[in-house]
Amino acid sequence: MSENQHEFWADAVADEVEASDPEEPVVIKGGVSPSGVPHVGHLNELLRGWFVAEALRDRGYKVRQVFTSDDRDALRKVPRRLATSEFELVELGDDRVNASALGRNLGKPYTSIPDPIEGCDHDSYGDHFTHLLHRSANLLGVDVDFESNTELYESGAFEPATQTALAQRDAAHEVLAEYQSDVPDDYVPFMAQCAECGRLTDDVREVDVDAGTVGYVCSGLTAGGREVEGCGTEATATLREGKLPWRFEWPAQWVTLGVDFEPFGKDHAEWRRDRRDGVRPPVTGADDLRVVHARGRATLLLRGERRYGARAARSPRARGRAVLLRAQPPKGPRPRRGATGPARGRLRPSRTGGAWP
Ligand SMILES: [Zn+2]
């Protein structure tokens, strides 16, 4: 490339994705919690994925763009402003908002809370705001498949990844404790949803990985900086009745959905190359458009002092068999996917020679 030309960032990311020999369709993911009114950050999340999807389609790849609605996350505070299904902003005091239902439902997953708009008939708070996100994508002409985390749990799709995280909970503790000072010794990377009150609780005391169950006490959680009380129920939940904490749920999405690329801010990720772990997170385009492709340990780094560790993994041969934490070292050199397939990639030049129209 001559010095007078500039490479379009999405082509640079597409180069990285191609270099990872992805299977088709190439899967590009974004995702947000359906916590409230869609905003420009959601637009950014959709469009950054779309630009890379289009760059890969120009090169002849089949691409599936997915967007996860992280709708099993808990409502942590009552939002002051909501939006109707027609994108009309409504304040909390507006009589179209069912404010009392919101207050009663702190600590519950978005999909376990009624639609907050009076007279609106979505199945839940989560469905209401996912609908707005989906409509926003349609208005932009972005062809994207929405995946509900709640459905991924309820269908059992997340169960293998959840079992892996629970089977390796000692390793989960060890990795987290490297970065956080308050990880309890009996840390369990799972939050159960109370069968009695519907709130999430992280007070999980027994784990039976083979049976796929956990014993829990509904002892409340901290939401929005204040304590939400639990109801005290002691019971057993299956792995479909709860959720992974986000730092495990995120790589669970990668392995379950076979993600090849996901854009996110570099404040969320610090990649360390450590091939001993034999793990393979997807390609990521960081906020400053620096592209990082690392096969190794992923350390999620949040703004400020606190650092969280997580290990994402993906089997080089079979999706879904990868481990999330402390993957065993691979035996022998990692096979190159697609090494025996037809040559691909640079056969067709980019439509615009590298610059977006
Ligand atoms: Zn609605």
Ligand SMILES: [Zn+2]
């Ligand atoms: Zn409860």
